[in-house]
Amino acid sequence: MTKKKHYIHLYYGDGKGKTTAALGLALRAVGHGQKVVMLQWLKGRQDIGEVKAAKLLGKNFSIHQFGPNYFTWEHPPAGGPPEHKQLAIKGLEFLEKTISKTKYDILILDELMDAVVMKFIPKAKTISLIKKAAQKGEVIITGHKPIPEFVKLADLATEMKKIKHYFDKGVTARSGIEY
Template sequence: MEKGYIQVYTGNGKGKTTAALGLAIRAICAGKKVFFGQFIKGMDYSELKSVEYIPNFKIEQFGRDCFIYNEPTEEDIKLAKEGLEKCRKILKEGKYDIVVLDELNIAVYFKLFTSEEVIEILKEKASHVEVIITGRYAEDNIVELADLVTEMKEIKHYYNEGVEARKGIES
């Protein structure tokens, strides 16, 4: 790819991370290298095992537990900022063709870092790197900078009927 674009997957509907994972698989099958950075997440999601099966794919979490029902701690903020700095370096180096910043919008929403900090690193990225940003509540300035924005809209979800996250489907 000569030019890498910035894509944002946002909204209240299910499927943002799943879409990013699907794009990652497609890119790897086309011979590309993918870095998948997960902000906020620190739990044992099934996709963490993918590196055992898929070449040219690296996934790393920059969080502890999912704190979204509480306030983020200083440790949560520290981990997120360290993750953002790592992603800055990865984006600038250009060794990966695709860089996914999973739940980055949520990290901004919870003020773990600012959208201005995000925009600064996006402007520094190697020109060929495609960036996928996921998470609800994408801020207007990130949407404005993006080349593609998809909003996932929840119409109906079995979670509202008491169905917990299922291994291999939601986790």
């Protein structure tokens, strides 16, 4: 069996920890001098911890957001407002440019699967870009609902399953913990 140089990781499910797992991997990589590029779909808030941390970590960690400046679950759209789709498409275009023009060791595609599930971006083109991205570096993908083609493409797939969550008791997202 031939050993691959770069692998595709997939973290999905209704449980907490998908983005957190990706960020933990990013922190470890930056600690080893590797370059991490993170693209976030459906997220656009500048006050979240990972955006603040990216500024502190310096040139080896960058985040690019393609979503509204509020948490999407705070304002659930009926089918998604048009600006969400426009931002998601910009994210896919940015991904294409990143693959062709940017050096990275780790590429994190946060909530990418959700943008596909919501039909904001085309599945076939997204899969093609993931394959190209993995030729240059490790690729980490997150999202809630698994897309069978993504699971098949992944070298590592982890389902984050909610057993219980304090959100169910009315606790809201907390700074430094959930964002």
